Amino acid sequence: MNPSRFNTPSAKKLRREKTTMSNNSDTEKHPVQVYCRIKPLMEGAENTCIKVLAADTLCLKTPESKAVRKETHYIFKHIFTSYSTQSEVVTHVAYPLLEDLLNGKNGLLFTYGVTGSGKTYTLTGKQNDPGIMPRCIDTLFNSIGDYQAPKYVIKSDKMNGFEIQTEDEAFSEQLNLKRTMTNPKLQRKGSFDKLYENDGTVIHNVNKNSLYSVFVSYVEIYNNGVYDLLDESSGKSLQNKMLREDSRKNMYVNGVVEVEVKSAEEAFSLFNAGQNRKKMASTTLNEGSSRSHSIFNIRVVQLEQITYNENGQAMVPNENKIAVGQLSFVDLAGSERTNRTNNTGMRLKEASSINNSLMSLRTCFEMLRENQTNKTNKLVPYRDSRLTFLFKHYFEGDGTVKMIVCINPSAEDYEENLHVLKFAEMSQEIKVVKPEVNRYTPSVQRVAISKAAENKTPARLKTASSFTLLPQIPVVKFNFDDLDECRSAIQKVMKTIKLRESKGNSLDKEIEDKQKELRKRLVSLNEQSVLNSAEIKSLKGVIHKEKQQLRNVHLKMTDLEFGNRDMQGKNEELHDIIQTLKNAINEKDLKINQHQLEKQRTKKQLVMANEKMTQELDYKLRRQRDHLNAAMKAKDDKLRMVKGILDSELPPVEFQAIELEEEHVIKSLGSQTPQSLKSNSHFHRRNMNDASAPRKRRSKSAGDVWLEHNVIKPCPLDTVMQPTMKKRKSVSKLDKASDVTNPKQSKYCLLAQEPDTDGELETKLYKADIVPTCGGGAQVIFNDVEKLRQESPTKH
Numbered sequence: 001m002n003p004s005r006f007n008t009p010s011a012k013k014l015r016r017e018k019t020t021m022s023n024n025s026d027t028e029k030h031p032v033q034v035y036c037r038i039k040p041l042m043e044g045a046e047n048t049c050i051k052v053l054a055a056d057t058l059c060l061k062t063p064e065s066k067a068v069r070k071e072t073h074y075i076f077k078h079i080f081t082s083y084s085t086q087s088e089v090v091t092h093v094a095y096p097l098l099e100d101l102l103n104g105k106n107g108l109l110f111t112y113g114v115t116g117s118g119k120t121y122t123l124t125g126k127q128n129d130p131g132i133m134p135r136c137i138d139t140l141f142n143s144i145g146d147y148q149a150p151k152y153v154i155k156s157d158k159m160n161g162f163e164i165q166t167e168d169e170a171f172s173e174q175l176n177l178k179r180t181m182t183n184p185k186l187q188r189k190g191s192f193d194k195l196y197e198n199d200g201t202v203i204h205n206v207n208k209n210s211l212y213s214v215f216v217s218y219v220e221i222y223n224n225g226v227y228d229l230l231d232e233s234s235g236k237s238l239q240n241k242m243l244r245e246d247s248r249k250n251m252y253v254n255g256v257v258e259v260e261v262k263s264a265e266e267a268f269s270l271f272n273a274g275q276n277r278k279k280m281a282s283t284t285l286n287e288g289s290s291r292s293h294s295i296f297n298i299r300v301v302q303l304e305q306i307t308y309n310e311n312g313q314a315m316v317p318n319e320n321k322i323a324v325g326q327l328s329f330v331d332l333a334g335s336e337r338t339n340r341t342n343n344t345g346m347r348l349k350e351a352s353s354i355n356n357s358l359m360s361l362r363t364c365f366e367m368l369r370e371n372q373t374n375k376t377n378k379l380v381p382y383r384d385s386r387l388t389f390l391f392k393h394y395f396e397g398d399g400t401v402k403m404i405v406c407i408n409p410s411a412e413d414y415e416e417n418l419h420v421l422k423f424a425e426m427s428q429e430i431k432v433v434k435p436e437v438n439r440y441t442p443s444v445q446r447v448a449i450s451k452a453a454e455n456k457t458p459a460r461l462k463t464a465s466s467f468t469l470l471p472q473i474p475v476v477k478f479n480f481d482d483l484d485e486c487r488s489a490i491q492k493v494m495k496t497i498k499l500r501e502s503k504g505n506s507l508d509k510e511i512e513d514k515q516k517e518l519r520k521r522l523v524s525l526n527e528q529s530v531l532n533s534a535e536i537k538s539l540k541g542v543i544h545k546e547k548q549q550l551r552n553v554h555l556k557m558t559d560l561e562f563g564n565r566d567m568q569g570k571n572e573e574l575h576d577i578i579q580t581l582k583n584a585i586n587e588k589d590l591k592i593n594q595h596q597l598e599k600q601r602t603k604k605q606l607v608m609a610n611e612k613m614t615q616e617l618d619y620k621l622r623r624q625r626d627h628l629n630a631a632m633k634a635k636d637d638k639l640r641m642v643k644g645i646l647d648s649e650l651p652p653v654e655f656q657a658i659e660l661e662e663e664h665v666i667k668s669l670g671s672q673t674p675q676s677l678k679s680n681s682h683f684h685r686r687n688m689n690d691a692s693a694p695r696k697r698r699s700k701s702a703g704d705v706w707l708e709h710n711v712i713k714p715c716p717l718d719t720v721m722q723p724t725m726k727k728r729k730s731v732s733k734l735d736k737a738s739d740v741t742n743p744k745q746s747k748y749c750l751l752a753q754e755p756d757t758d759g760e761l762e763t764k765l766y767k768a769d770i771v772p773t774c775g776g777g778a779q780v781i782f783n784d785v786e787k788l789r790q791e792s793p794t795k796h
């Protein structure tokens, strides 16, 4: 149970009251005694993580595979190595507890360790190599053999106490039980196959003035439920039992079957029967793994003897108190790591329950240690688990607590061993109150024990008919012949009657005392019940509060669900918006791609046009070059002719003819510049001869006059950028030579318009220089092309 569940002040108070015993500084305390037992290395395992340094010191080494090498030392009360025998363990650990048990003191011995580390082996052992429990049972009966009380004289009061029965009650109980035992359904299963010899160990400090009765019970804690392994009334399916606290604040299992045993064999038989019902299973790490925590309780009731009456009958002394000692052997289920056991399903659930209860044990120990070291009074969460709740009185009350930590030394178990050893180290720091003699006052008092007890032989003690309440009135025969004899017989009867009367009186007084006692007990029970109802009330409050919290959580969850749904709606909206934006981006991308394609196409067209133009120009250039070559050739020919003429001194008429011819040639030269022509010697000659008629130069400074050769009906461009032709003469047709040879014009521009492949208008301006020829003609030399392209702004 979670400590936070005790938040209400009343609940806290209630729990605190119950935990104060542990902080009683007046009582003598001693620490939990922790022993260590090392299991022999498994076959095939080579590496170990454990090294025993001394009889009480152990070293835990990190395995070689780990990066950081570390050694940690742990100190125990004693370490049992893998060579230690079961006998050594029982002598060291268990016999002192047995001694306490016979003196009416409590003891708890539990084994702790990971699964398969040898806990069950240590406590139970094997049939040919018994562990602590069987050896203790043998030794117990070896020790009290001659001092056992007759069966059923001491009886459990079903509230964790004992009462002494009258002769008749004991006798009728014996008869009842005999009847039930003949019912085959209720016969206990299994008998202990004793394959070992009782070693005959005896504990000598048995009180020879006492009679002893031994009671055993066997329970298990499985999945946090308590089950009675000796309860045969409910058949195979065991019932979950409640835990209760008795008037001495000892915890007990309500309605547990507690059987009085008179011999070790009887005890073994019961243990066997319980063992058959215990939850065991095969796991990866242990073939016979305990799936529950099992608790075998031995209670020894000591009845103080003995006064003898004049008839030789043993009498229970007047105080009539009995002492009860309890020794609990707890075989804890092993902690398990699921990654090693690979458990699933039921085994996994069991493992988780085992680990949870062990964790609760650790938490309780930690809290106890903290309370003891810091002198605080914090709530110890015993109620978190049945395991801790059942043993609460050992830590809060008195008793000796011993723990055997079982270790599997293989290197693979390093991690688990580390946790186990840390727990062991912490446990030793906890102190418990030293055991005291537990005296109970039985409800039925003053029973005279049979005179057979005089000899203290158990066989004789068993006969129920040997009990008597009052001395029998002797049967007398009166012999009236002998009056003295009659008188002494009457006196004997009177003496017996007086004895009976006085005994009757004392019995009356005893009954009165008993009634008082009973009343007291009833009052205490009433108090207990008031306390319980207060606890129930506070628990109800806690439950109510938790229910309220649960409701609040539920409401919050509903709110959150609504919020979540809103968020989901918004999320979907945003998702839609994102989708739309993505679509828009995709469209834009498409447009960009189209635009780029178009650009590429335009570029391609431009390149094509460029190539075409270049080809055209190349072609023209080639033609002009051909012309020039032809002209040069003709000129050379003429020069040669002129030279011949000059040499033969021809008349000037011929010369003029040549000049005309020359003019014709020059016209055809086309692209030849006037400068190159000027350099020509033939022109020198002509100029020299015709110096009176110098050629007119067209002045550039005066600004060029353009001859604009338009198509017949040009489309108006209406563009901002217009060709720069300040002075121009526009013609649509060149009819006569003078249109070109007009000396005022120095530039020529041919305007051509046509639609392009996209249906747009393309205007080309072919520009040229007009170069006058020496014959009065003119040459048009193209030197530039401008292209004007109209584009629709709506076009992509």
Ligand SMILES: Nc1ncnc2c1ncn2[C@@H]1O[C@H](COP(=O)(O)OP(=O)(O)OP(=O)(O)O)[C@@H](O)[C@H]1O
Pocket (backbone or CB within 6 Å): 038, 039, 040, 082, 113, 114, 115, 116, 117, 118, 119, 120, 121, 122, 286, 288, 289, 290, 291, 332, 333, 334, 335, 406
């Ligand atoms: N000291 C030992 N010497 C020889 N054999 C041992 C010793 N300790 C344990 N074993 C053997 O190891 C096996 C497992 O031991 P055991 O069943 O006692 O483990 P366990 O700790 O009780 O396991 P679980 O928690 O799963 O019940 C058994 O076969 C047992 O006989």
